[in-house]
Structure formats: C-alpha cells, structure tokens
Amino acid sequence: GAVVSQHPSRVICKSGTSVKIECRSLDFQATTMFWYRQFPKQSLMLMATSNEGSKATYEQGVEKDKFLINHASLTLSTLTVTSAHPEDSSFYICSINRDSDSNEQFFGPGTRLTVL
Amino acid sequence: AQSVSQHNHHVILSEAASLELGCNYSYGGTVNLFWYVQYPGQHLQLLLKYFSGDPLVKGIKGFEAEFIKSKFSFNLRKPSVQWSDTAEYFCAVNAFGNEKLTFGTGTRLTIIP
Numbered sequence A: 001g002a003v004v005s006q007h008p009s010r011v012i013c014k015s016g017t018s019v020k021i022e023c024r025s026l027d028f029q030a031t032t033m034f035w036y037r038q039f040p041k042q043s044l045m046l047m048a049t050s051n052e053g054s055k056a057t058y059e060q061g062v063e064k065d066k067f068l069i070n071h072a073s074l075t076l077s078t079l080t081v082t083s084a085h086p087e088d089s090s091f092y093i094c095s096i097n098r099d100s101d102s103n104e105q106f107f108g109p110g111t112r113l114t115v116l
Numbered sequence B: 001a002q003s004v005s006q007h008n009h010h011v012i013l014s015e016a017a018s019l020e021l022g023c024n025y026s027y028g029g030t031v032n033l034f035w036y037v038q039y040p041g042q043h044l045q046l047l048l049k050y051f052s053g054d055p056l057v058k059g060i061k062g063f064e065a066e067f068i069k070s071k072f073s074f075n076l077r078k079p080s081v082q083w084s085d086t087a088e089y090f091c092a093v094n095a096f097g098n099e100k101l102t103f104g105t106g107t108r109l110t111i112i113p
Helices: none
Strands: A004-007 A010-013 A019-025 A032-038 A044-051 A067-073 A076-081 A090-099 A104-107 A111-115 B003-005 B010-014 B019-021 B024-026 B031-038 B045-050 B056-058 B064-068 B073-078 B087-095 B107-112
Touching (some): A010 A019, A019 A090, A032 A076, A076 A090, B024 B073, B045 B056, B045 B064, B045 B073
Parallel strands (some): A010 A111, B010 B107
Antiparallel strands (some): A090 A111, B003 B024, B056 B064, B087 B107
8 A cells, every 4th residue: 555645646836836745654654754856757856855853954956945845743744845936847756764774765656746 | 976877768668578677876885776667657666676685686576686786787677578567667776874865867668569
C-alpha cells in the first residue's frame, strides 16, 4: 500500500498566487522528508531536505524564500510555492527514508503544478 | 559531489527481447545504488538496490543489476521484457551514510507488443 501521499495531485493557479503542497508519511514517523522537482522528460532534482522541528536544508540554487518548507510533525511536511510564476510549473515530488541502512527512499505520487 | 549518467535516453524493444540499461556514477567513496521505475501516471517505485554484499542484485519483476566497482557502473538487465515494462527508469546513488539521492536523467523504455 501507499507509504507517502501528496495533496493535491494537481493544481492550476494564476501567476502571483501561492500554492501549498502537502506530503504525508502514512505509516512511518519521518524526521526527514525530501522535496524534488521534475521537469518534463527530465530527472528529479533535489530541492531541499525537510527536517522535523527545524529549518529545512536547501540545495544550491533553490530560493528558500520562494519555496517555503514546514515540517511541523513527524508525518507532515508542506511545500509552499510563493508568488508562483509560469517557470515554477513543474512536477513536485516528496519522499521519505524508511531504511537507515540502505537509505532507500519511498516516493509520493507527486503534484503537478501549472501556473498560468 | 556525486553524479549519475544514463547513456540511453529512449530505448525501444520488442517483447521478449533482452534489456540492458546503462548507469555510471562518479564518486570516490562507498555508495548505495538504486534503480527506480516510474510507470505512466504512477509514482516512483523501487526496482532494486545495492548497498553491500553480492554485487549481483535481483529485484522485482525479473530485473537484476550488477555493481561493477572498477567501472563505477550499475547496469540494469532483464532477459525477456514484456509490454508492461514500458516505463521510465531512473538510476540513483547516494554516498554511504548520506541520505541525499542523486538521480540520473532517466531512460524511457518502450516495449512494442
């Protein structure tokens, strides 16, 4: 069964608005969650590591004020795309790490964001 | 920092053909290696992983991969593909002890019935 869920699955918004995407760990308390971005026909790029109870760690080139991450509980992390623009249109995917030995990650189904 | 390259961007095969998808990584230390599959309209799923032991790893749905340390490679193989194997395949690596995954650019596999 599903280990990670995301909501919404797709969202269309106007330029300048903010969009919140939720990532839930369904049967595991995840102190760490990961947020990726996938452009069409391209690979997944890690955006940030979400840490429960502390600030997220952003990858180089990712604007932390643009992509706000909140990890308020062990089962929920949110990504807010602030003042979205058409170039932010992408597929956003979250994941959790349930196996500390192999660091295997389990991925959510993704959220398709389209900014008009 | 590690990087991953997948040489085949799009592979088209007929059913029952044998498959090998290339994956090479660059990192000087110990790594964990993964192959993920993304079926049309579905989320990423793990096919197989290597983190220690036998370098020949068997995964789900008849897939296997061999870790060749001297070649920094982790190629994915399947002796006889099926139409249902049509999907996008991603190779990924993380450094031992580091949770961050680095993905290859992916290979789109199309199986013709």
